[in-house]
Amino acid sequence: MAWNFICLIIGYFCGCISSGYIVGKIYHIDIRDKGSGNAGTTNVLRTLGKLPALLTFAGDFLKGAIPVLIVRFVLGTPGNWYLLCLYMGLGVVLGHNYPFYLKFKGGKGIAVTAAVVMSTSHPLLIPLGLLIFVAVVAVTRYVSLGSLFVAWYIPANTLALYRGHRLFVHMMIVSLIFTALAYFQHRQNILRLIHGNENKLWGNK
Numbered sequence: 001m002a003w004n005f006i007c008l009i010i011g012y013f014c015g016c017i018s019s020g021y022i023v024g025k026i027y028h029i030d031i032r033d034k035g036s037g038n039a040g041t042t043n044v045l046r047t048l049g050k051l052p053a054l055l056t057f058a059g060d061f062l063k064g065a066i067p068v069l070i071v072r073f074v075l076g077t078p079g080n081w082y083l084l085c086l087y088m089g090l091g092v093v094l095g096h097n098y099p100f101y102l103k104f105k106g107g108k109g110i111a112v113t114a115a116v117v118m119s120t121s122h123p124l125l126i127p128l129g130l131l132i133f134v135a136v137v138a139v140t141r142y143v144s145l146g147s148l149f150v151a152w153y154i155p156a157n158t159l160a161l162y163r164g165h166r167l168f169v170h171m172m173i174v175s176l177i178f179t180a181l182a183y184f185q186h187r188q189n190i191l192r193l194i195h196g197n198e199n200k201l202w203g204n205k
Helices: 002-015 019-026 041-048 050-075 081-097 110-120 126-140 143-150 153-162 168-185 187-195
Strands: none
Touching: 002 050, 002 081, 019 041, 019 050, 041 050, 050 081, 050 110, 081 110, 081 153, 081 168, 110 126, 110 143, 110 153, 110 168, 126 143, 143 168, 143 187, 153 168, 168 187
């Protein structure tokens, strides 16, 4: 249990490295004052363009993947590495969403959640999640809708691969927290989707 807490805290401080905020400062703006006010990749894309968005996504992805992979291959043991990775990843998501030095105003956690997925899932399952996200966004042009689908991937992965594990219930609870955080961070997007006025990635509403 102590290692779970340690991973959560370390993950939080890793997550506090706000790529969107840093990229915005390079372009002499506070990205949280522009567009949706979010410090994530989508708002950077709409506000600053493709290259800044790519840098933001890469930074957010790496800050999630690197600590999780370190836990998986250095600290983890065959019996508990997945749960430790979940705690590390959850910490990163919390730090990304609520960085203490930015008055707890960060991103929505999808890029770092994707990093956790990529770092913990079976390699054969990763393309499926990517395909679902791309298909949803391509058909609907709503990044938020694709993100809400991705938010279920960690619980689905846990159910598929660890349902017989002695720590399965613990793993599933932590997995569902990822989903709950994603939906909470997208609550305004969900309302706009319901009312038909959500911003699309390209083209007119």
